[in-house]
Amino acid sequence: MTTEAKSSLSYTNPPTPRTAPRAQGAWVKWLLISITILYLGLILFVPALNVFVEAFSGGAGPFFDNLKSPAFLNSMKLTVIIAAIAVPINTVFGLCAAWAIARNHFPGRTLLLSIIDLPFAISPVVAGLMFVLLFGRNGWFGPVLDTAGIKIIFALPGMVIVTAFVTMPFVAREVIPVLEEMGSEQEEAAKTLGATDWQTFWRVTLPNIRWGLLYGVILTNARAMGEFGAVSVVSGNIAGKTQTMPLFVEEAYKQYKTPEAYSAAVILALLAVVTLVLKEIVERKSRITDVQE
């Protein structure tokens, strides 16, 4: 290895392998680090910092006043309701799909995996459009729903459905690798000892996959609360009624109420920060269990 060769020549202690500067000299290392920081600064850090600076540019008073407006409070309530319905549904589906894929070998397994990934590949606007064509006034089920007096598009059910659609793959994706790594021996042992399917799941499978599952749920929740395109298509964006927090941000910005937009944006940015911190914690926890095993 180049680094060790160099250090043995200069009779210093051998550095730890991964972190040592390469033979070309430390300046390459610092040049590359500087480029990284500069690039991420332009694209990530400066815009992220700007959210907080803009929100508090008028001081904390106006910031909290903006958060007390009925339109904002309504949008926050709606966002929480949508996530509270869509996230559990997708958690159950994700667990089922992950089990079906990880514990069975069948022809078309890779195809099923790709199909589950499909919502990530489809543009959110197209996703919204598909459900408008299904449940909208001129859609397949439009006349039936109309006579039954059920409103899906431009109402809460449609917003929940599209949110569930765009966040569908997260849980399955995170749980499948954990299930595969765990293997089925422990579950088989539990069954041999007379455990029911339910008991096996609760006592054997779930404790093993908990960090992967939690990670999937965190990602699902972040996307569910932040989804904009798909929800925007099916919501009709009626202030105080079908406006979620991301829609509130856009609407306020379009109407030149920039301070209001940034106040709401801070709440969503905090959601992102919490998501990243939780993700970091979960990753560290799962690494510790790896070591223990």
Added chain:
Amino acid sequence: MTATSPSPISHKADQSFWYRLTHLSLPWKVTWVYLSIMLVLPVAAMLLKAATVGPAKFWEIATDEIALSTYEVTFVTAFIASAINGVFGTLIAWVLVRYDFPGKRIVDAAVDLPFALPTAVAGLTLATVYSDNGWIGSLFVPLGIKISFTRLGVGMAMLFISLPFVVRTLQPVLQDLEKETEEAAWCLGASPLQTFLLVILPPLIPPVLTGVALGFARAVGEYGSVVIIAGNVPFQDLIAPVLVFQRLEQYDYAGATVVGTVLLLISLVLLVVINVLQTWGRRYDDRG
């Protein structure tokens, strides 16, 4: 169901098929029912709606002037953005895996920000920072370059949302890369450049291309951040997903469906490409 089968052989096959279908375990049932309602049904609704438009009319709408210009803006900009992230993503992954520096953990965690930050917030803050009197945008005004509300702004939003893909697909591969191979190359007299080009680079190409393809797919479909930072002017910075949205707002269901179907088909093609790239990347797995 099996009574209608003409021959005993197919009778038996049918029976096992039906047996399997009706005796599926609960997770299988949930998976199939959910996928049918949430995925198959809506995709079918859109494809059938597109089919009712008729081939001639479909082609006419799919290739009208505005639609063509939105494809050009969407795909060319997304391609440039994901290619730039291919280069910088590789560099960032390299720095994060090979070097230690203060604040590295924070930088590593921040790479995921575009996944976690709602796109509306990303669009809002990018539009402000890159506007003529924004922190970064104002630096470009003397050069006569406008970023927000132009195609460059669309590119900035796409750079932002496609950033994590290359870094995250490359990082695990770089971590598994054994330093012994570099050592061997060095012992055999390879220069650092040769070592990089001939030893380090080849196994990195599949994950980089996978990351670029994932980023491209995401950038092509992106709506939230682009609609806010762009001026959404046809022939200048109007992207295809925004066109779909605008047509829906005008109750032009046929127009929206046709462009939406084009986007859907391209997403499917990209999904296949990504799968092929991932399989290609796995051929290095056996090397241990």
